[in-house]
Amino acid sequence: MKVPSTSQIRRSLVAVSFAAVVALTGCSDDQAAQSGASDGGGAQPAASDGGGAEQAAPEADVSDVPDVVAEVNGEKITKDQFVQTYEAQFQQAAMQQQSTGQETDQDELKKQVAGQLVDNELLQQAADDSGITASDEDIDATLEEIAAQNGLGSADEVVQALEEQGMDEKDVRADAASQYALTTYVEQESDIKEPSDKELKAQYDELVAQQDQAGGQESEIPPFEDVKDQLAQQTVSQQQGEAATKLAADLKEKGDVTINL
Numbered sequence: 001m002k003v004p005s006t007s008q009i010r011r012s013l014v015a016v017s018f019a020a021v022v023a024l025t026g027c028s029d030d031q032a033a034q035s036g037a038s039d040g041g042g043a044q045p046a047a048s049d050g051g052g053a054e055q056a057a058p059e060a061d062v063s064d065v066p067d068v069v070a071e072v073n074g075e076k077i078t079k080d081q082f083v084q085t086y087e088a089q090f091q092q093a094a095m096q097q098q099s100t101g102q103e104t105d106q107d108e109l110k111k112q113v114a115g116q117l118v119d120n121e122l123l124q125q126a127a128d129d130s131g132i133t134a135s136d137e138d139i140d141a142t143l144e145e146i147a148a149q150n151g152l153g154s155a156d157e158v159v160q161a162l163e164e165q166g167m168d169e170k171d172v173r174a175d176a177a178s179q180y181a182l183t184t185y186v187e188q189e190s191d192i193k194e195p196s197d198k199e200l201k202a203q204y205d206e207l208v209a210q211q212d213q214a215g216g217q218e219s220e221i222p223p224f225e226d227v228k229d230q231l232a233q234q235t236v237s238q239q240q241g242e243a244a245t246k247l248a249a250d251l252k253e254k255g256d257v258t259i260n261l
Contacts, residue, residue, distance in 0.1 A: 058090075058094050058097065058103075058104065060083075060086060060087045060090040060091075060106070061106055062079075062082075062083050062086065062087075065079050065082060065083065065086075065110070065261070066079065066260045066261070067079050068260060069081070069082040069114055069117070069259070069260055069261060070114055070117065070118050070121075070257065070258060070259045070260060070261075071256075071257070071258045072118055072121040072122055072125070072255065072256075072257050073122075073125060073255050073256050073257070074256070075121060075125070077114075077117050077118065077121060081117065082113065082114065082117060085113055085116070085117060086109070086110060086113045089109060089112075089113055090104065090106070090109060093109060110261055111261060114259050114261050115259070118248075118252070118257055118259060119244070119245075119248035119252070120182075122248050122251040122252055122255060122257070123182050123185065123186070123244060123247060123248055123251070124178060124181070124182060125251075126185060126247070126251055127178075127181040127182050127184070127185035128181070130185055130188070132180075132181045132184050132185055132188075133177075133181070134176070134177035134180040134181060138177070138180045139173050139176045139177050139180065140155050141180075142176040142177075142179055142180045142183075143155030143158050143159065143172075143173075143176050146158050146176070158172070159172050159173075182244075183240070186240055186243050186244050186247060187240070189243070189247055190239070190240075190243035190246075190247070191243075192236060192239050192240060192243065193239070194232065194236065195231075195232055195235045195236070197228070199235070200224075200228055200231045200232055200235070201224060203231050203235070204221075204224045204227065204228075204231060207221055208221055
């Protein structure tokens with residue numbers, strides 16, 4: 001079985017599953033520096049077959065990133081924290097660039113990542129202030145969800161995969177606790193509703209209609225009952241993302257935030 005990369009699992013681990021704060025990391029500065037090295041940093045040059053046909057993949061340029069990227073209510077977001085998150089997102093953008101041919105605007109991407117990190121810190125502070133704490137059972141359940149998102153069989157496999165790539169179990173569980181607190185905070189502060197079967201069936205029918213219009217024959221959409229739970233999860237995640245975006249915006253307006261990029 002292919003084990004997902006450290007960056008991929010970590011993005012699930014601390015992204016809170018919200019679109020507004022995707023690909024974030026809750027690691028300490030030292031961990032960020034270490035895991036940046038273990039992940040290989042930015043995108044690596046593509047392997048050449050000796051014929052010179054392939055070009056080197058683009059590399060993340062972090063030479064202009066300040067030591068303190070942002071301050072959020074007195075808490076600093078450091079360069080090490082930023083670089084790890086930025087390089088993970090840049091790798092994704094570089095892969096898309098290979099298929100679309102559209103060059104990544106690194107300045108714009110840096111601003112987006114800085115904004116994401118600020119939003120994440122604002123939400124984390126609010127969750128801490130609200131007194132939400134994760135029990136061992138909450139942490140285990142969060143890791144089980146991450147396992148499912150990454151095609152792993154259990155929470156233990158998530159921990160093992162990250163341990164093999166340089167993370168400590170204590171820190172993995174600490175990040176999972178942070179994710180639980182953030183998720184719980186957003187759900188408490190927002191009106192997140194489970195979609196009805198009728199709403200899910202309408203979504204499913206729309207997907208089928210879109211595929212029919214596109215004339216897709218290679219990947220047939222599974223029966224509704226087989227994908228109903230997945231559609232429900234996507235719908236809830238979308239609501240959470242929208243709620244997180246609004247909460248972070250409100251917290252930012254009330255807080256003291258400085259971004260140095």
